[in-house]
Amino acid sequence: MYAINLLKLFSRREDHLFKINEAERLKNFWNLTFILLALTILTFIWTSWMGLGTDGISADMTDLNRIEYELNKVWFLLGRAAYAILLFVFVLFISSFIFWLFNDVAYKKIIVLQMNVLLVMLLERVIWIPLMVYAGIDWYVSPFSFGVIAAYITDIEWVIYFFGALSLFQLWIIWYQAKSLRYLSSTKKQWVWIGVVFWHILLWAGTAALSYFDMSLLYLIR
Amino acid sequence: MKKKYKLRIIGILALLFVTTNAFMIYFDQDNKVEQKSYINEWSKSFTFDLYKELHTEGVFASTEAKPVYFDESLGSFQEFITSEGTEVSEGDELYEYEVNNYEQQQRSLEEKADRLEEEISAIEDYIDEIESFTVPESENDDRPSSPFPGLNDDSTDNDTNDEESQDETSTVDTEFLKEEKLAQKEMELAQKEAMLTTTENQLESLEEDGQTITVESPVSGVVTEISEDLQAPLITIKATSLQIEGELNESERKEVEEGQTVEIQVSENDNRTTGSLETVRQFPDEVSVNTFSEYGFSVNTEESFEEALPGYHAELDIITEEAEEATVAFKNLLITEEDLYAWVMTENGDLERRVIETELEENGLVEVTSGLESGEWLAYTPRDEFRNNAPFFTPIDFDELYIQELFDVDETTMKTYGLLGLLAR
Numbered sequence A: 001m002y003a004i005n006l007l008k009l010f011s012r013r014e015d016h017l018f019k020i021n022e023a024e025r026l027k028n029f030w031n032l033t034f035i036l037l038a039l040t041i042l043t044f045i046w047t048s049w050m051g052l053g054t055d056g057i058s059a060d061m062t063d064l065n066r067i068e069y070e071l072n073k074v075w076f077l078l079g080r081a082a083y084a085i086l087l088f089v090f091v092l093f094i095s096s097f098i099f100w101l102f103n104d105v106a107y108k109k110i111i112v113l114q115m116n117v118l119l120v121m122l123l124e125r126v127i128w129i130p131l132m133v134y135a136g137i138d139w140y141v142s143p144f145s146f147g148v149i150a151a152y153i154t155d156i157e158w159v160i161y162f163f164g165a166l167s168l169f170q171l172w173i174i175w176y177q178a179k180s181l182r183y184l185s186s187t188k189k190q191w192v193w194i195g196v197v198f199w200h201i202l203l204w205a206g207t208a209a210l211s212y213f214d215m216s217l218l219y220l221i222r
Numbered sequence B: 001m002k003k004k005y006k007l008r009i010i011g012i013l014a015l016l017f018v019t020t021n022a023f024m025i026y027f028d029q030d031n032k033v034e035q036k037s038y039i040n041e042w043s044k045s046f047t048f049d050l051y052k053e054l055h056t057e058g059v060f061a062s063t064e065a066k067p068v069y070f071d072e073s074l075g076s077f078q079e080f081i082t083s084e085g086t087e088v089s090e091g092d093e094l095y096e097y098e099v100n101n102y103e104q105q106q107r108s109l110e111e112k113a114d115r116l117e118e119e120i121s122a123i124e125d126y127i128d129e130i131e132s133f134t135v136p137e138s139e140n141d142d143r144p145s146s147p148f149p150g151l152n153d154d155s156t157d158n159d160t161n162d163e164e165s166q167d168e169t170s171t172v173d174t175e176f177l178k179e180e181k182l183a184q185k186e187m188e189l190a191q192k193e194a195m196l197t198t199t200e201n202q203l204e205s206l207e208e209d210g211q212t213i214t215v216e217s218p219v220s221g222v223v224t225e226i227s228e229d230l231q232a233p234l235i236t237i238k239a240t241s242l243q244i245e246g247e248l249n250e251s252e253r254k255e256v257e258e259g260q261t262v263e264i265q266v267s268e269n270d271n272r273t274t275g276s277l278e279t280v281r282q283f284p285d286e287v288s289v290n291t292f293s294e295y296g297f298s299v300n301t302e303e304s305f306e307e308a309l310p311g312y313h314a315e316l317d318i319i320t321e322e323a324e325e326a327t328v329a330f331k332n333l334l335i336t337e338e339d340l341y342a343w344v345m346t347e348n349g350d351l352e353r354r355v356i357e358t359e360l361e362e363n364g365l366v367e368v369t370s371g372l373e374s375g376e377w378l379a380y381t382p383r384d385e386f387r388n389n390a391p392f393f394t395p396i397d398f399d400e401l402y403i404q405e406l407f408d409v410d411e412t413t414m415k416t417y418g419l420l421g422l423l424a425r
Helices: A006-011 A013-022 A029-049 A066-102 A107-135 A147-153 A157-165 A168-184 A189-221 B002-026 B102-132 B151-160 B163-209 B250-255 B403-408 B411-423
Strands: B041-044 B046-062 B065-068 B075-080 B093-099 B212-216 B221-226 B235-238 B242-249 B261-265 B273-280 B294-301 B313-330 B334-336 B340-345 B350-355 B357-362 B365-370 B377-381 B390-393
Touching: A006 A013, A006 A107, A013 A107, A013 A168, A029 A066, A029 A107, A066 A107, A066 A189, A066 B403, A066 B411, A107 A168, A147 A157, A147 B002, A157 A189, A168 A189, A168 B002, A189 B411, B046 B250, B046 B357, B046 B365, B093 B102, B102 B163, B242 B250, B242 B273, B242 B313, B261 B294, B313 B357
Parallel strands: none
Antiparallel strands: B041 B377, B046 B242, B046 B313, B065 B235, B075 B093, B093 B212, B221 B235, B242 B294, B261 B273, B261 B313, B273 B294, B313 B365, B334 B340, B340 B350, B340 B377, B350 B390, B357 B365
């Protein structure tokens, strides 16, 4: 019986992994799940309320009256909230599912791991707010990511987005996931690492593609 | 130990990484790193009539003051017929005076007339006498006393001639003389009669005007001053039509020109009416290095203020410059560094640093003469975040939202923006 303590999972990782390993039941699971859902949605509402990501909407705003413009932004926000839910589901359940397929760890336990992953992702999002508002830096050129270097080297958008997705936070997540999975499962070290890295590369490519088409969608709308 | 060491290195590397990135962003010269601008307050440029007004005060006064004088040589002053404060029209009686030496003049004229009449009748008698005299027929002996005594000398000179022809010649001469004398006297008579007529006319005229002459008012207005001790001017009449007068100091005078429109407000509750600046003095009341120069002006009120009286004060706004239908922006949106510019939110979604030119400025509003059209959005704050050609984004402003209308938006819009929100990274 283990009461999930996410923070301690950060700091005293091995101890708690041990406890997770030994535990038969996991307390607070659903509580935490709901809290995380709420946090995810709130984070995305916050970023979109500040206008992050709405620079596409700002085009043509000169034709609109103020109310219309604001309402458009609200619909964007609602879209973001829906995205938040999808992201939540993906990170906690779908990623876990993939990991579960390739490792012999209990599904629920992987979910617990992913909870911290989600928290870190949310943290990365929140940091994006001051970066944008006080320095005008968008996510793909965050100083925490490799996007800046990519932007200096090339002009190709999806390359910049790909490396922009590759951030320090992501590196930490890879390390965390690999270490934890290695502890909990019996899969060989290399395979765990390859698996995790590969998975993330897929995700980064997916993000880059999504961002790229995002731009095209905007052009279509304009 | 090893682990802590490792941790520390990783920490330092991470920090280096972030710092390097930060520098790369900061020192980005070629705009490799795309930056965006956050705008949370902005406003529009609009079309407006701008006026530059000069505020001053004025007082109601008569448009004209007419002085009436009395020439003492004309006569002796009798009395004032009108009094101070009376409203007079053109032609009303003001005062009367007695003509000097009236009786004397009258008497002398009468005497003159009498004398002339006597002379006339004397001449008339004489003429009658001449006419009744018949020239006698050549009777040398009994010659009655000839009315032509001097003529005998002529006839006696011709005694050596034939007496008959002598007689005949003297008869003709006498006839001729008679006629001559007659004509002469008749001419005198005519002259005297003419003089008599003139004198009679003068007398008639004097008597007509009378001993007392009344002077009438040349204008309409109100009698404001009567000089009881007969100092000049004797009477001052001020016109009833009013204008507003005031004074401008030196800096105000520079801004003002004749003909400018003036807005007039008499008391706080009244409406404003307009007039125009009729005159502004070129010269101040006093020219001196040590005194402030004051320049008088007058304002013509187009509609008459029926209730206004001279002495009422009014607040005046002289419109010194105007720009009608001008493109106007709020002054605090415009920034002056080396040149005057504004941050314009363009249709592309980019923020443009645009150079503009302005003219008239009043009350925090500025007339923009070039660089802006009416209806363009100008970014206001936060200025530190404004970058040229950067895409801009704005937060949601709760105050500007009408939540009820959220679902009134058409479906396409809902879908468009909803999907955008869904698919953004």
